[in-house]
Amino acid sequence: MDAIKITEAVKRYPEFTLGPISMSVRQGEFFGIFGPPSTGKTSILKLILGLLSPDEGRVEIAGQDAAGLDVSARGISMVFQNLALFPHMTGRENIIFPLKERGAPEAEISNRLDMVSEVLHVSHILHKNPAQMSGGERQRIALGRAFAAHSRAMLLDEPIAALDARLREEMRVELKRLQRENNQAFVYVSHDEEEVMAISDRVAVIIGGRIAQIGTPDEVYTEPCSIDVAGVIGSPPMNFFKGRFSDNALHFESDALGTRIPVVGTTQKGGVGTLGVRPEDIWLGETQGNPSLKVRIVTVEPLGGYTIVNARAGKQIVKIRAPGQVVLEEGAWQSVSVDARRLHFFGPDGVRL
Numbered sequence: 001m002d003a004i005k006i007t008e009a010v011k012r013y014p015e016f017t018l019g020p021i022s023m024s025v026r027q028g029e030f031f032g033i034f035g036p037p038s039t040g041k042t043s044i045l046k047l048i049l050g051l052l053s054p055d056e057g058r059v060e061i062a063g064q065d066a067a068g069l070d071v072s073a074r075g076i077s078m079v080f081q082n083l084a085l086f087p088h089m090t091g092r093e094n095i096i097f098p099l100k101e102r103g104a105p106e107a108e109i110s111n112r113l114d115m116v117s118e119v120l121h122v123s124h125i126l127h128k129n130p131a132q133m134s135g136g137e138r139q140r141i142a143l144g145r146a147f148a149a150h151s152r153a154m155l156l157d158e159p160i161a162a163l164d165a166r167l168r169e170e171m172r173v174e175l176k177r178l179q180r181e182n183n184q185a186f187v188y189v190s191h192d193e194e195e196v197m198a199i200s201d202r203v204a205v206i207i208g209g210r211i212a213q214i215g216t217p218d219e220v221y222t223e224p225c226s227i228d229v230a231g232v233i234g235s236p237p238m239n240f241f242k243g244r245f246s247d248n249a250l251h252f253e254s255d256a257l258g259t260r261i262p263v264v265g266t267t268q269k270g271g272v273g274t275l276g277v278r279p280e281d282i283w284l285g286e287t288q289g290n291p292s293l294k295v296r297i298v299t300v301e302p303l304g305g306y307t308i309v310n311a312r313a314g315k316q317i318v319k320i321r322a323p324g325q326v327v328l329e330e331g332a333w334q335s336v337s338v339d340a341r342r343l344h345f346f347g348p349d350g351v352r353l
């Protein structure tokens with residue numbers, strides 16, 4: 001049974017419409033929601049929690065229609081982007097609040113407090129009030145309170161965005177471990193593509209209030225269903241080249257590339273379209289069996305484990321992600337080749353061919 005199921009839900013604000021949205025989250029699944037700012041991610045969580053009612057469509061929790069079920073009856077916890085701790089309570093009191101509310105036995109309260117304090121590294125701040133904590137500490141207490149509640153499902157809205165980079169990576173691992181151990185359904189919203197791809201079993205990519213694609217992180221990366229999705233998944237983003245398909249469906253030609261690219265994976269004949277190539281699928285130098293072209297080096301950004309090369313192809317800037325550190329002269333001409341097995345073709349409407 002799905003822990004959460006949303007069917008054709010629509011929520012209308014004066015200046016924005018979310019939906020129709022359909023998605024389901026399985027028990028024990030880590031479900032990521034990713035998308036640019038103001039695309040409706042938080043509104044989806046509010047529909048699930050019951051803070052918003054859909055204008056159309058339905059939300060089901062554990063197989064039961066949620067219409068008429070108030071927030072507390074849904075058995076779901078949410079960690080908000082703008083966290084809401086009780087200011088007059090200590091960290092400890094905040095964490096155990098939901099357990100006390102439902103009259104859990106003292107032994108259970110103490111066990112869960114110990115467990116979440118250890119995982120979230122908050123044992124040393126349990127005696128403090130929120131006003132005496134840093135932003136990151138408050139965020140961890142808020143996570144602790146949501147975890148302590150031991151709900152059927154957890155909704156997390158950018159839960160670790162306020163933490164520093166090192167702690168964020170650590171928390172990412174801990175969140176996943178907690179989720180797995182408790183076999184809970186997690187719905188995790190983030191605008192950080194790397195974070196959501198690393199942590200989720202499946203990802204919904206939200207663009208302009210609609211679900212553009214749902215799939216495993218691997219599926220949305222290797223087979224993005226549109227230019228819009230391809231443009232937000234991957235870092236740096238995919239390179240796009242507008243051009244034309246040859247009438248015999250064998251080649252794609254683009255002024256920017258100045259070379260004919262063999263078409264694979266589609267039988268599109270004639271007409272305009274777009275070729276997408278990920279920066280990591282462009283190699284410095286010629287390689288056998290792959291189309292090559294000449295580009296002019298603009299800038300080189302050494303980033304430790306890899307290097308981003310910005311180069312000019314025709315009138316366009318192309319991004320290349322090369323492994324390791326590379327030395328290239330700015331302004332010099334350079335041969336590059338594109339991995340012929342990893343090309344993405346899109347029609348004039350932006351949909352994957």
Ligand SMILES: Nc1ncnc2c1ncn2[C@@H]1O[C@H](COP(=O)(O)OP(=O)(O)OP(=O)(O)O)[C@@H](O)[C@H]1O
Pocket residue numbers: 013014015016035036037038039040041042043044191
């Ligand atoms: N209560 C409201 N009344 C009117 N408009 C709203 C309301 N809540 C959200 N919106 C609008 O709906 C759109 C989507 O908001 P939402 O918070 O769901 O997006 P989001 O993807 O979570 O954004 P962010 O990444 O910035 O947090 C925004 O344009 C926002 O201004």
